[in-house]
Each structure stands twice: as C-alpha cells, then as structure tokens.
Amino acid sequence: MKTILIKNAQIVNEGQIFKGDVLIENEFIIDIASHIEAQDHFEIIDAQGNYLIPGAIDDQVHFREPGLTHKGNIASESRAAVAGGITTFMEQPNTVPNAVTQELLEQKYEIAAQTSYANYSFMMGATNDNLEEVLKTNPRNVAAIKIFLGSSTGNMLVDREEVLEKIFSNTKMLICTHCEDEDTIKTNLAHYKEKYGDDIPMDCHHLIRSEEACYISSSKAIALAKKTGARLHIFHLSTAKEMELFDNNIPLEEKKITAEVCVHHLWFTDKDYADKGTLIKWNPAVKTENDKNALWEALLDDRIDVIATDHAPHTFEEKQNPYTSAPSGGPLVQHSVVAMFEAHKQGKISIEKIVEKMAHNPAKLFQIDRRGFIKKGYYADLAIIDTNNPWTVTKENILYHCGWSPFENVTFNSKITHTLVNGTLVYENDTVKNIQTGKRLEFNR
Structure with missing residues (x-):
C-alpha cells in the first residue's frame, strides 16, 4: 500500500x-x-x-497518434501535459486513419494504455456516412462524439444537413463541434488568393476564417440542438458575436448547450500575427482585441463553461510554409495552466475560477467518474x-515533440x-x- x-x-x-x-x-x-x-x-x-489544485482536465487535444507521430504522440504530449498540471485529456479523432469506426477508436485506447502519463479518453469521429458506427459508441467509456462543421487538419468535414440531423436526433451522447462555415471560408479565401496568390499575409487569417464564418456555423449547430434536444458542446469559440448565443442563468448541470474557450483566444489577438506569424495560425483564427475581451467577459459571467487548449502540434518546418500551406494549430498543454495563472496575476481571473473552468466544469460537463475535485x-x-517562481519558456525546457511553443521567451x-x-x-x-x-x-x- x-x-x-x-x-x-x-x-x-x-x-x-x-x-x-x-x-x-x-x-x-x-x-x-x-x-x-x-x-x-x-x-x-x-x-x-x-x-x-485538482489536475486540469483538457477536453480538446490532438496528440497525433496514430499516423502523424512526426508531430507528436500520446507519450510525448501527455508527458508535456503532466509537466503543465494537466492530469486528464480528451483527444480528437482526426488522426490517421481517422477514428471513425469502433475498431479504430479502440486501437487508440490500446496505445494510450501502454504509453500515457495522463488519464485519457478519445472521441468518436462522425463523417457523412458512418452513422451506424457512431451509434455503437459506449457512453460509459467514450467522452463524446466529435463533429467537424468546418474543415481543419484531417478534413473530417460533415456538411450534409440530413446526416447532421440524424446524428443529433439519434445519439444520446454529448456532441462536440468545431464550428466554422465552409462556404464563407472558401469565398473569403478565394478573394485573398486573387489579391495575394499563395503568400497571403498572416494578418488576413482572421478575415478569411471570419467572425461571420464562426457565427453562421455556431448558430446553426445550436438551432439543430434545440430542435432535436441533443446535448451540444461547442469547442474553441473565438468571437464576440457568438457570445450572444449562450446562457448564463442556468446551472451547468442543467445546460443542454455548453461552450469552451481556448487559452490562445484569451491570450493572443490579430496584432500578434506581425510577430508570431504562422506560429499562431489556428482554426478558428485568433481574432481582435474586442473579441478577446468579449471572450473574457463571457468566461467570467459563465456563458463560457470550460477553458481548454486545442493542443495541436506541427513541426516547426511545417509552420514555416506560406500561408496557404502552413498548417493550423499549435502546442499548448505544458503552458496552459501557468498562462491562466499569469492572467490571475494581471487581475483578470481568480484562482478559484481557473480551477472551476479547467477542472470542476469539464468533470461535470462530461460526467467524469470521480475526477476534477x-x-x-x-x-x-x-x-x-x-x-512566485518566475521562469522563461525556452527551447531547452519545452517538452513537446515538435520542440517549439507560441509562448517562447x-x-x-x-x-x-x-x-x-x-x-x-x-x-x-x-x-x-x-x-x-x-x-x-x-x-x-
């Protein structure tokens, strides 16, 4: 003992x-x-x-295994997570192959059972044609169903409305969504490609993956959840406009529609593109100071329920590509808790609220057994x-497999x-x- x-x-x-x-x-x-x-x-x-504090529970990470292990793997990224005070993670299905069958999903659990430093769950991915597999998912040991309503790394876009309605209507599980409207993004991208070719300036990213693209998609998902009675959790909200879609007058345990914000949308703005470039290229995009302030306000008044990372490593070399070919995403799990404590030092949030949003609420929202408190x-x-222990992020103390961080220096x-x-x-x-x-x-x- x-x-x-x-x-x-x-x-x-x-x-x-x-x-x-x-x-x-x-x-x-x-x-x-x-x-x-x-x-x-x-x-x-x-x-x-x-x-x-209770170890943080990160409800949205991409640890890249299987198939993309040159970027990261479950061992390397969970190791970085525990160094950052994160003891539990929920990983997304856009690995290679995509986790869109029960067999492929279980293979990821088998890897984690051998290699993970932190507690884990893996989300089942939905596609335009795997409803039967989605409905087999066991709610007792799988965190949620993940639906990409906007294309991102791995292109698991679900864009057929009749398919979405069937998923929302037929699963009793929590549905987590990436919300960006594909048509709006394509139209915006075509406009900037015509103007700049492939070398679009990075500060156009939030104009391409725009406020409108986010709002159209989020509002559609919420309307569908209300119509079907589905339990919906919207990932990585990034705009002031979307904040009008969420309630704060209902206890979390009674909410049918919940919201997440990521550390990078609370930290960076479009002004940082000049210095950081593609290192802070995320989907959804980091947006304006006004958007950042609105996210903070919604976090503090409980319209936003959870703080996460969307940890999504790519190699430094991949990130050096021109705008149109540089992948979106960045590594964050080693630094998310201390970044929020830095916000506390700046007077933006209490320590109690950090713990509520990073540990208690994810545990409640996902109904995790005996964790988060x-x-x-x-x-x-x-x-x-x-x-009271200052330290500087350097290449030497970064534990991510990709070897870089948007918080360097x-x-x-x-x-x-x-x-x-x-x-x-x-x-x-x-x-x-x-x-x-x-x-x-x-x-x-």
Missing part, C-alpha cells in the same frame, strides 16, 4: 481556498483536514504554502503551483512544482518521472 501526505497546502476546491493537508492512499484521496499527523510509512510532500473518495489527480510568474496522477507523483521540480499511470476515463452516464 502506498500512502502520500501532502502538507501545508493552500487547497483550492469548489470556490474556496483553505490551508490544509491531503492524505492519499494508492489512487484515492482518503482524508482532507487542516492538520493530518504524519506516520513513519507516509511519503511526505511539503507544499510549502503553495496552491494545491479535491474530495474524499476521488482519484488523486493533483497539481501544486508556486505563484514569455516569462511566467507561476510554476507547476508537482503533479500526481491517480495518486502517483509523476512530475516534480522540472522532472517528469518515467511512470505512465494514466487510466481510461469512465463516465457516469
């Missing part, structure tokens, strides 16, 4: 911060108190007055964060010092231990 006692922590849980100790036996938290007496056989972790009987997925004031996954210390003071203890998520559905 393995017993760990975390002493002298500022425990952050369910809107409160209190000083205390946490006792862990094997995988689970067994006691939380202001003082727990140490015994000889306990392994002691002294939190030294730093914050103890610091509670007795819950899995010990935890991170300790020192908010940024100095963060907060640092993850320890991460535990299922009661095992997997990261401590800049070192990831070679212990792959991630487990497949189960869901209370």
Whole structure:
C-alpha cells in the first residue's frame, strides 16, 4: 500500500481556498483536514504554502497518434501535459486513419494504455456516412462524439444537413463541434488568393476564417440542438458575436448547450500575427482585441463553461510554409495552466475560477467518474503551483515533440512544482518521472 501526505497546502476546491493537508492512499484521496499527523510509512510532500489544485482536465487535444507521430504522440504530449498540471485529456479523432469506426477508436485506447502519463479518453469521429458506427459508441467509456462543421487538419468535414440531423436526433451522447462555415471560408479565401496568390499575409487569417464564418456555423449547430434536444458542446469559440448565443442563468448541470474557450483566444489577438506569424495560425483564427475581451467577459459571467487548449502540434518546418500551406494549430498543454495563472496575476481571473473552468466544469460537463475535485473518495489527480517562481519558456525546457511553443521567451510568474496522477507523483521540480499511470476515463452516464 502506498500512502502520500501532502502538507501545508493552500487547497483550492469548489470556490474556496483553505490551508490544509491531503492524505492519499494508492489512487484515492482518503482524508482532507487542516492538520493530518504524519506516520513513519507516509511519503511526505511539503507544499510549502503553495496552491494545491485538482489536475486540469483538457477536453480538446490532438496528440497525433496514430499516423502523424512526426508531430507528436500520446507519450510525448501527455508527458508535456503532466509537466503543465494537466492530469486528464480528451483527444480528437482526426488522426490517421481517422477514428471513425469502433475498431479504430479502440486501437487508440490500446496505445494510450501502454504509453500515457495522463488519464485519457478519445472521441468518436462522425463523417457523412458512418452513422451506424457512431451509434455503437459506449457512453460509459467514450467522452463524446466529435463533429467537424468546418474543415481543419484531417478534413473530417460533415456538411450534409440530413446526416447532421440524424446524428443529433439519434445519439444520446454529448456532441462536440468545431464550428466554422465552409462556404464563407472558401469565398473569403478565394478573394485573398486573387489579391495575394499563395503568400497571403498572416494578418488576413482572421478575415478569411471570419467572425461571420464562426457565427453562421455556431448558430446553426445550436438551432439543430434545440430542435432535436441533443446535448451540444461547442469547442474553441473565438468571437464576440457568438457570445450572444449562450446562457448564463442556468446551472451547468442543467445546460443542454455548453461552450469552451481556448487559452490562445484569451491570450493572443490579430496584432500578434506581425510577430508570431504562422506560429499562431489556428482554426478558428485568433481574432481582435474586442473579441478577446468579449471572450473574457463571457468566461467570467459563465456563458463560457470550460477553458481548454486545442493542443495541436506541427513541426516547426511545417509552420514555416506560406500561408496557404502552413498548417493550423499549435502546442499548448505544458503552458496552459501557468498562462491562466499569469492572467490571475494581471487581475483578470481568480484562482478559484481557473480551477472551476479547467477542472470542476469539464468533470461535470462530461460526467467524469470521480475526477476534477479535491474530495474524499476521488482519484488523486493533483497539481501544486508556486505563484512566485518566475521562469522563461525556452527551447531547452519545452517538452513537446515538435520542440517549439507560441509562448517562447514569455516569462511566467507561476510554476507547476508537482503533479500526481491517480495518486502517483509523476512530475516534480522540472522532472517528469518515467511512470505512465494514466487510466481510461469512465463516465457516469
């Protein structure tokens, strides 16, 4: 039996911060108190007055395995995730081959069972012609159905309205969507290609993948969810206009339509294209200061429920291509929690709210079994964060397989010092231990 006692922590849980100790036996938290007496056989972790938070749950990542492992793989990217205080991830189906049959989906789970440092789930991908496979998905051990309503890496676009209505009408599972209107994007792209050829300036990206493209698609998805009664979660919202589509007067547990924002849309704006170029080319695009401010406002008033990353690594060489051939996406899991704590330092968000949006709410929204909170009987997925420990992101300390980050040369004031996954210390003071203890998520559905 393995017993760990975390002493002298500022425990952050369910809107409160209190000083205390946490006792862990094997995988689970067994006691939380202001003082727990140490015994000889306990392994002691002294939190030294730093914050103890539930490990972050990232509901949208692309770890690139199978088929795209020159960009990243489940081992490399989950390793970076635990170094960043993320203990659980949900991965998307646009790997190669696309995870659009139950057999292909299970193959990904088999890889993760051998190699993942963090807890995991993989989403089932929908296409224009795999409804039968989608409906076989087990809600107890698969996070959600993923539908691309706009083309992105892997081109899994679902664009036939009768197919969408069948999926929305027939699955009781949570449906997660990427919302951008393809026709609008194609029209915009044709206009800028005519003007510039293939070398379109990067600051046109948010005009091509525009506010209108996002709003048309998001509003259609919401209308379809309301018509069919489907449970809908919209990924990576990026515009002020879309914020009018969401409610904040309903408790999360009762919401049928929920919303996510990603760290990059809260951090960067179109002004950053001049310096960062294709390194901050994402779909949906990073947009204006006004959009960023509206996202922050919606996050704080609970129209937006979850903060995620859409972690999507590409090689640095791929990113150096001209606009039309440079892929969209970037790596973020190692730096998302500290980026949000930096926003806290800037007075934008409380620590309690960060924990709510990055741990509690994903756990509630996906109905994850015994994760996302610091509670007795819950899995010990935890991170300790020192908010007075400045460090700078450099090539040398980046753990992503692709070797670069959009946050390079940024100095963060907060640092993850320890991460535990299922009661095992997997990261401590800049070192990831070679212990792959991630487990497949189960869901209370």
